[in-house]
Amino acid sequence: xxxxxxxxxxxxxxxxxVGNIGAGNAATALSSLLxxxxxxxxxxxxxxxxxxxxxxxxxxxxxxxxxxxxIQGEAPGSMFFVLSPEEATSLVEQLTGTSxxxxxxxxxxxxxxxxxGNILSGSYLSALSDFTxxxxxxTVPNVTIDMAAAILMQGLLEISQESDYAIIxxxxxxxxxxxxxxxxGHFFLLPDPDxxxxxxxxxxxxxx
Amino acid sequence: xxxxxxxxxxxxxxxxxxxxxxxLKTSGLGSCVGxxxxxxxxxxxxxxxxxxxxxxxxxxVNEMKYADTSIDLLLxxxxxxxxxxxxxxxxxxxxxxxxxxxSDNNMLKIGQRNxxxxxxxxxxxxxxxxxxxxxxxxxxTIEFNxxxxxxxxxxxxxxxxQI
Numbered sequence: 156x157x158x159x160x161x162x163x164x165x166x167x168x169x170x171x172x173v174g175n176i177g178a179g180n181a182a183t184a185l186s187s188l189l190x191x192x193x194x195x196x197x198x199x200x201x202x203x204x205x206x207x208x209x210x211x212x213x214x215x216x217x218x219x220x221x222x223x224x225x226i227q228g229e230a231p232g233s234m235f236f237v238l239s240p241e242e243a244t245s246l247v248e249q250l251t252g253t254s255x256x257x258x259x260x261x262x263x264x265x266x267x268x269x270x271x272g273n274i275l276s277g278s279y280l281s282a283l284s285d286f287t288x289x290x291x292x293x294t295v296p297n298v299t300i301d302m303a304a305a306i307l308m309q310g311l312l313e314i315s316q317e318s319d320y321a322i323i324x325x326x327x328x329x330x331x332x333x334x335x336x337x338x339x340g341h342f343f344l345l346p347d348p349d350x351x352x353x354x355x356x357x358x359x360x361x362x363x
Numbered sequence: 364x365x366x367x368x369x370x371x372x373x374x375x376x377x378x379x380x381x382x383x384x385x386x387l388k389t390s391g392l393g394s395c396v397g398x399x400x401x402x403x404x405x406x407x408x409x410x411x412x413x414x415x416x417x418x419x420x421x422x423x424v425n426e427m428k429y430a431d432t433s434i435d436l437l438l439x440x441x442x443x444x445x446x447x448x449x450x451x452x453x454x455x456x457x458x459x460x461x462x463x464x465x466s467d468n469n470m471l472k473i474g475q476r477n478x479x480x481x482x483x484x485x486x487x488x489x490x491x492x493x494x495x496x497x498x499x500x501x502x503x504t505i506e507f508n509x510x511x512x513x514x515x516x517x518x519x520x521x522x523x524x525q526i
Contacts, residue, residue, distance in 0.1 A: 206374040215375075215391035216504055218519055223462060259520060297462040301519050304391025305502025308375065308412070309461045312394070312473055315412055319376065319425055 162322075167200050169360050170324055173283060174198030178326035178342050180282035181275040185328060188274065189249055192331035201323045205311060208321060212237065212341075215304030220258065222272025222298055223310060226280065228291040230350035230357075233310035234279070235343040236272050240300065242339050243268055259300045272296040279342060287357040313347045321345055370506070371408075373397075376428035378409035380440045381509060388506040392457035394474035396430070396481050396497070399454045399507045399514060400437055400490060402446040406509045407437045413473065414480035430480035438488060453490045454514045454526060455481055456505045458497040474498065494526040 178195055186193040201211060209215040220243035222236040238246065240258055247264045248254060250271065258264045273296050284291045299306050314321050322345070329339040346354065355361070371381040373389040381387050387408040389397050398409045409427065416429035426432040442448065458478035478497045485492055496503070496516050504517045517523045 205376065209375070209391065299461055299500075301393070301461065302391040302502035302504065304375065305393030305459065306461055308391075308393050308395060309473075312413070315376075315428065316418070319428070 162202070163361075165360060166355065169355060169358050170200050170322070171198045172358075173287070173354065174200075174324040174326045174342070174344060176286045177279035177283045177344065178328060181279040181342065182328045184274055184278040185271070188271070191249075193328055194331045196327040196329075198324055198326040201325060202320055203323065204319050205308070205315070205321070208307065208311075208323065209304045211323075212303045212307065215302060217303040218300065219303045219306060220268060220298070220300050221306050222268065222276065222296045223306065224272075224276055224296040225294045226291050226346075227294060228284075229289045230287075230291060230346060230353040231313070232344065232346035232350050233313070234276055234293070234345070235307065235310060235341075236275055237341045237343060238268075238339070243300075246271065246340075265298050269296055269298045272298065275342075279344075287354060289353060289357050307343075310343075310345055314345065317348045322351070373408045373410050375410055376412045376425055376433075378407060378427050378433060378437050378440070380405065380407040380437070380444060382444075383509045386506050386508050388504070390504045392503045392505065393459050393461045394457070394477060396455055396457040396474075396477045397503070397505045398430075398434060398437070398481055398485075399505075400434075400441060400451055400485075401453075401507070401509060401512060402441075402450050404509065405441060405444045405446050406507055407441050408505075408507060409433045409437045411477060411481060414476045430477060430484055434481065434484040434488070448488075451488075451490050452493045452512075453485050454494045454507070455485075455492060456496045456503050456514065456516050456526070459499050459501055459503070461500055461502070463500065496524065496526050 182193045182195040220238045226232045247267045324344040326342045369385045373379045383404045389410045396411045411430045412428045416432045458474040501518045506515045
């Protein structure tokens, strides 16, 4: 397993690039879905313990709308597309032209979010797969609206068997011109511990 | 006289012991299980993440993370507070199944396995489980009032209940 203490600047740069490639592709997909310009921030790499991760997303009880999927293949991991309930509502309204209110009770809204998650995470992963030549397949995405800790911990189970820390590759995408209806979401890529060596090997970086 | 009540917070894979009039709280339990073991004036709360420490791939484990080791550790700490083991009771909550998709991946059924492991360990120590709110597909935040022995369970969609 990768030892996080041994991560060099080069390793971090590679992981940032991985986030850049994936989220860049997803941002392009969202941009064409909405017919709007979508900006992407520089990915950040966080090495956090589980409790710190919850603070990072606004606390364990923070209500989030999440699209979760497992990545299967040569470098397994978990992926989340996370929105606040307000952002999810706004995204649904922009896409379907109908109200995205009461998102938890609204089948159409959930279905729309699931489809967006499917498209975005699919484009994220296919870019990543092309870039690294690593075979990756997503599972069917799952939409959940609940407390952040309850949702995110499920994605950390594989990691938790080996470690108390997770390496999160976080990329934020948002609408270029901020308006009342701006869309903003986070992609969290959480590779399983053994996947880091696979990623570094594929990209020709010295393994840990 | 003013009695100052403190909420003692328990993190993920963490445990704490507290006395009246304080309360014990842990937030956002999903597949994790919150285990309260209490007597009249003392209580402990563990936030259990995984069922079995022996399945760990690493030799150095965080004992507070697993049902088997965490409950032993919590009991040890309670006994140093002078509790009478035969008077201890337990209440548990959590062990949800947050995602609905079918998978061969055993880790996705971890909630149920956590509950089973916790119940087995409590049975081994002959600690009766007075109340439980487990399973389903919802996150839970729990707070235990040592004075009243009530466990408050808060959810996003199903409101608040006392068990």
